Amino acid sequence: MQIIGSFVSPYVRKVLACLELKQLTYEVDPITPFFGNDEFSRLSPLRRIPVLIDGDVTISDSSVICAYLDDAYPQRPLLPQGAAPRARARWLEEYADTRLGDLLVWGLFYQRVVRPLVWKEPADEQRVQQTLSEKLPRALDYLEGELPASGFLCGNLGLADVAIASFFRNAAYAGVEVDAARWPVTAGFIGRALDHPVFRKLAKYEAVQLRTDVAGRRQALLDAGAKLTAQTYGQREPRRGMMRL
Ligand SMILES: N[C@@H](CCC(=O)N[C@@H](CS)C(=O)NCC(=O)O)C(=O)O
Known part of the structure; x- marks a missing residue:
């Protein structure tokens, strides 16, 4: 199996975390x-990542x-058993992908990391501040009532846990951590999830990806032990696609 994406x-x-949890090779x-x-x-x-290629799929x-x-x-299923728990897990995955995506990726990570690194332009700090002061606190209030005080949402780390935690890694890359005094359950959950061996393994490659440019990245990732495809669908120069701003 191949995954195209940073x-x-x-x-x-x-x-990638789900592939690791299922112990599939990629x-x-x-x-x-x-x-x-x-x-x-x-x-x-839509020129978005990830893309999965599995044989002819x-x-x-x-x-x-x-x-x-x-x-x-x-x-090693990613979802719990039973219609209601499965629906709840899917909802939390959707909430992460959409709401947390808007706030933590487009409001923070895209501004503070992608704009300077890829486009050589400054962050929209006004948008960052509005995200931090108004929008993100509401999302954290919601999560504080949904997440477990110990363990994960459905026992072992699963799809909903992975989806939620993943966005907070990008918030950290943008210099933002959850305030544990105000949202202790959420902060504890994020810390636990991101400390799981699956996320720790991926963090090694993320560090390489963040500190290298396109030219040197492949070799540096291979040196760090990442399993990369022989072929790349990348090119040397970026181009603006259909990204949402
Ligand atoms: N709903 C998609 C969202 C994927 C997505 O937005 N990926 C971003 C990277 S984090 C992307 O490819 N953005 C490029 C763009 O929007 O032009 C998914 O769950 O895979």
Whole structure:
């Protein structure tokens, strides 16, 4: 199986963590979406990552990919048993992908990390401050009532836990941590999840991805032990796609 996508994308991290939890073997083509070539546009019509290639199956969208993984490889399921717990897990995954994505990726990580690194332009600090002071606190109030004070949402680390925790890694890369005095349950949960061996393994490659440029990245990731595809759908220059700002 191949995954096209940067190790620092929360959506890619979610899929990689699920592959790890299911103990499936995979290789990564570690491109950022903006560096995708024409073939990437064909494989990912919205020019977004992750993309999964499994034999003759090609799928975009992290949620669809994770659902495919559970259907095609049912061992070590990512969702709990029972209609209601499964629906709740799927809702929390959706909440993470949409609301936390808007706040933690587009409001923080894109501003403070992607804009300077990829586009050589400054962050929109006004948007960052509005995210931090108004929008994010409301999301954290919600999570504080939903997350468990110990363990994970459905026993072992599963899809909903992975989806939620993954976005907070990007918040940390943007210099933002959850205030444990105000949201102790959420802060504890995020700390526990990101300390899981699956996330710790991926963090090694993320560190390499963040400190290298396109030219030197492949070799540095291989040196760190990442399993990469022989082929890349990346190119040397970024191009603005359909990204949401
Ligand atoms: N709903 C998609 C969202 C994926 C997504 O937005 N990925 C970002 C990277 S973190 C991307 O590719 N952005 C490029 C763009 O929007 O142009 C999923 O769950 O996979």
